[in-house]
Amino acid sequence: MxxxxxxxxxxxxxxxxxxxxxxxxxxxxxxxxxxxxxxxxxxxxxxxxxxxxxxxxxxxxxxxxxxxxxRVHRWEISPAAVYTQSGWFKQEWRIAPISRIQTVDSQRGPLEQLFRLANVTVTTASAAGPIKVEGLDRDTARHLVGELTASAQATAGDAT
Missing domain, CATH: 1.20.58 (Methane Monooxygenase Hydroxylase; Chain G, domain 1)
Structure with missing residues (x-):
């Protein structure tokens, strides 16, 4: 791959x-x-x-x-994993298997609400910390949270 x-x-x-x-x-x-x-x-x-x-x-x-x-910030979910790319000076790629997802959260601060944006945080058992997808429109974030939650529940594994 x-x-x-x-x-x-x-x-x-x-x-x-x-x-x-x-x-x-x-x-x-x-x-x-x-x-x-x-x-x-x-x-x-x-x-x-x-x-x-x-x-x-x-x-x-x-x-x-x-x-x-x-140009750098991107995200994707597949049946197997969550993929993110972020940063501008320091760029980071993160991949987390769906079976490792523990929680999925969505946040919107006051300024983000003004721009109709939301962030999605996917917490796994990784020592690297959660995966964050920042700058999504609210509907996309809501859909992403629902899809990730359903995928994590349907995936066999212990999320550790």
């Missing part, structure tokens, strides 16, 4: 979600820098350069990272 990328991509809405999440983080840093600049004396040109660097890095991160992650 040849190893290939899983066939399903996450939702395209995940691109906007990841960009928004990145932008919020950079805006917090930018706000702290602006507050620091307005409260402190001296080295104003250096602080302005820091703000400019933050804006440039933040804009690049919020633009490039979501596109890159979208």
């Amino acid at each position: 040849t190893l290939r990328p899983p066939s399903h991509r996450v939702s395209r809405a995940a691109i906007r979600y990841w960009a928004t999440r990145a932008a919020v983080g950079w805006l917090i840093i930018l706000a702290a820098q602006i507050a620091w600049m307005s409260m402190a004396d001296g080295d104003r040109p250096l602080r302005i350069a820091g703000i400019v660097a933050t804006v440039v890095l933040g804009a690049a991160h919020a633009t490039i990272m979501p596109q890159w992650r979208y």
Whole structure:
């Protein structure tokens, strides 16, 4: 059997979600820098350069990272296993046999709810930890949880 990328991509809405999440983080840093600049004396040109660097890095991160992650993040389930590929700098492939599934969970944080996204976590007996499929649209996540739960119940094995 040849190893290939899983066939399903996450939702395209995940691109906007990841960009928004990145932008919020950079805006917090930018706000702290602006507050620091307005409260402190001296080295104003250096602080302005820091703000400019933050804006440039933040804009690049919020633009490039979501596109890159979208190209990498994939998932697939087969009758035998759950496959995921994730990351952007550090990329990871995970494969878990259906017979090893212990629990299947779905989560949606406030920002994910705004973008109509959900995450699915498949817990196995693996020391590497659970497999996560992030950035799914809600209906796909709901279907995936149901399908994995049914497959795990129908599969002989002890899930350890």
